[in-house]
Amino acid sequence: MNIKTVPATDKWTEYTLTNEAGMAVSILDFGGIITKLLVPDREGNLENVVLAYKNVQDYQQNPNYFGALIGRVAGRIEGASFNLSGKNYTLEANEGINHLHSGSAGFHQVLWKTEPFQTNHAVGLMLSHSSPDGEGGYPGNLTVTVTYTLTNDNRLLMDYEASSDKTTPLTLTNHSYFNLSGNLKNTVDAHAATIDCSQVVELDDQLIPTGNLMAVEETPFDFRAGRMLGDGLNDEFTQNQLAGSGYDHYFIFDNKQEQKVVVQESASGRQMAIETDQPGMVMYTGNGLDDTLLLSEGKSRKYLGVCFETQGSPASLHHKNMPNIILQADETYKTQTVFAFSLMK
Template sequence: MKIEIEKTKNGWQHYKITNDNGMRVSLLNFGGIITEILVPNRKGRFENVVLGFKNIADYEQNPNYFGAIVGRVAGRIQDATFTLNDETYSLESNEGSHHLHGGPGGFHQVIWDVATFQTADTVGVKLTHSSEDGVGGYPGNLNATVTYTLTNHNELIIDYSATTDKTTALTMTNHSYFNLSGNLAETIQNHIVTMDSDEFVELDEELIPTGKKIDVTDTPFDFRHGRKISDGIHSTYEQNLIATNGYDHYFLFNQNDDEKIRVKDQTSGRIMTVKTNQPGVVMYTSTNLDEGLELAERKSERYLGVCFETQGSPASLHHEGFPSVILKADETYEKQTVFSFKIED
């Protein structure tokens, strides 16, 4: 186990945590941004499996949210407003008339306080941030903690915790773009995704939930038995076309299995599994990723990464029957997502 800390040219702290197997996770105190995850392929070669900038300073803007902690509310809030206890709150609009990923001053844009830790078989960092009442338009003084733990089983465990002194909206996630081919050798079109989900949430032309849930049966959204991401990219199904030929949708998990998602890249042999106590996930296939950005290994292009944003559903702020994102003053927000990496047998 090893922890390395470097100071970047612009004054941030860059943490590199490594387990006894050689797996390494690198992250910044700015935005809690994961800049790199090194895991082996079937030949034992360690390569990066997330998208990250070549120049650390480029994360200061980061409109694609590479690797960042997202909050207070991950996803889109319709018309940048919501009502709690008969009081309407107006948020900052940063995607048309809507509010996306916590707004321009969201968790991805703050310096988090960091404490490192190490045990016999884990190593990690604990990040904390206090968000004052009214920041971004959200009610309540919120104290948030995000802990990244790397184990010797090649698991990256992300624990989220928060308390508030006033009922508020909260659902945090991590916005890493995964590419299991290694060092961005290929796009993610041939990645095979298996997901324990019978339903997904319909979107309108502005990618806002309509309030309708759609059965995945006989659609390109049926990942229950595994399918390539390219199936949705090349599909003429209306919901794939709305997402600019791909996926940017919330999938509701079935609550009967610990492992919610399995992702496989046949060329490298890498397999990533996702376990979580969150009720669903937004799978985003980087359909709107800016092209030509200077990433660590190459320039960016569409379909270069896939995000698995485990979270509650912002649609619950405007529609009934969706997983809640409300945190009350007497409650503690506690969520966990585990990304595990292994090689195909």
């Protein structure tokens, strides 16, 4: 195991955590961005399984949020506003009239304080940040720590902890785009996914939740017994079409399985299982990607990666039947998501 530190730019530092199996994750202090994740295939070849820019300076803008920590609130907030305890709060409208991933003041644009660490079984990096009351339009002085831990059994843990001196909306996530084919050899069409979910949140044509929960039965959203992501990428089902021919939806977990998601790519033999205490996730299949971005292994293209954004639902700010994201003053926000890598059996 080791931790390697290199300057990424004149202001940013990149930390690479490597375990005893050779698996490695590279993380910038800027945005807490995962820039590389090397995972073995069935032949033992270590290859990158996340989308990343070839030029590190491109993360300065990063409109697709590659690898970044997202907060204070991950996802879309309808009308770039919300009401809390009788008071209206106005946010930056950075996607039409709506607010996406906390706008330009979001945590993906923050230079985090970092503290690497090592134990007998793991290597890690703790990132911390303080967001002042009113930043981005949100109430409360907020302190946040996010800890990435890579264990020797190829588990990548993401631990989030935060507290605020005022009641405030909060739901944090990581926005890595995964591609288990390795080094972006193929799009994610042939990734098979199993998801512990029988209801998803219906979207309108602006990708804003309508407030309706949609049963997954007999739709391309039914992953309970496993199916290919490609099933929904070319489907004529209205919800897939609204998302740009793919998925960009909040899946509410049934909590019947410890592993909420299992993803497999048969050509490489890689498997990724997701464990989390979050109530659901947004699965986004890279529907908005095109060939204008230069990535570490070549040009980007549609469906080149898939995000599993474990989080609460910002739609709860406008609809009461969604997983809540309100953090009470002086309470502790604490949640964990684990990405466990192995080989298909």
